[in-house]
Amino acid sequence: MRPLFHPSIKDVTVEGILHALSDPVRVAIYAQIVASACSQNCSNFLKISEKDIPKSTLSHHFKILRDAGLIRSERRGVEMQNASRCSEIDARFPGLIAAIIRALDVQSKGRRRPAKARGLPAPRA
C-alpha cells in the first residue's frame, strides 16, 4: 500500500480547502477533528451523518481532507490516527479555519438548541 500523501503547507490552496470543506460530511468530520484534543481514527465517523457512511466513501473523504492539507493521517497499529493541521494552516491563512468553524457553529445553533460552548478551542486572539 503506497504511503499516504500529505502536501507541503506551501502547496495548500484556498480553493482546495474550500472544496474539501464544502461537503457536509467532510466539514462535520473536520470540525470534530479540530475540536478534539487527540487524534481520531476514521471509524469514529461511520455514523457522523444521518445514515451510515460506507467505509470506502469515508476513506475517500479522508483522502480529500488530507490532499487539501487539512489533516495529517498516520497509521498507529491497525488504525489510522487523524489530526488536524490547524496551526500550519493558520500560519499560512490566518483566521480562515477559525472563521469557517465559527460560521458552522452559527449555522448549527440556528438549527438546534443554542448550546453555548461545545468543546471547541477558543479562536486565537
Place this chain on the structure above:
Amino acid sequence: MRPLFHPSIKDVTVEGILHALSDPVRVAIYAQIVASACSQNCSNFLKISEKDIPKSTLSHHFKILRDAGLIRSERRGVEMQNASRCSEIDARFPGLIAAIIRALDVQSKGRRRPAKARGLPAPRA
C-alpha cells in the same frame, strides 16, 4: 425567462458558500465583485482566467454564486448587474467572507512578486 432566484439569507449555508467559492474562476469573480464599489455585469469576466470562458459556463458560474446567496443579480437594461451580498452574509456569518478574501490575497501574493498594492480597489470600509 423565469425570474432569477435569490435565497433568503437564512437559507444560506456555509457548505453552499464554500462550494461556490471552491472553484478558482468563481472565487476570482466573487473577489472582484466584492472589491468593486459598483455592480459588475457578467461579460466583464469573460477573460478573468487564462483562457476565455464561454458565456454559457459563465452564466452557470453566476447561477451558482447566486444560489449560494453570495451575489444579487438584477437586469439593468440589456445587461445584468451583479452585486455582492457581503453585508447580509457578514451579519449571518461574521468574518467568514473577509477571512476567505484575505486568504486569497495571501495566496496570490505568494505566487507573484510581493507588490504591496496591486491595483485592486481598496476594500470597502
Place this chain on the structure above:
DNA sequence: TTCCTTAGTTCCGAATATATGAACTATGGA
C-alpha cells in the same frame, strides 16, 4: 508459523455534477 479480526485502501461500474456549443429569450436602438 498460520489463521482470524479489525481498519482502511483500491478498484471499478453506476449515479451525479460540471462544462460548453447551439439555440433561444429579453432588451434597447436604428
Place this chain on the structure above:
DNA sequence: TCCATAGTTCATATATTCGGAACTAAGGAA
C-alpha cells in the same frame, strides 16, 4: 421591424463522486 448585445436554457460530452467487493496491512491467538 430588424438587428445587436447580454444572458439563459438545452442537450450532451466529460469529469467527479459514491459505494459494493476485493484487497492490504497490522496485531493477536494458538
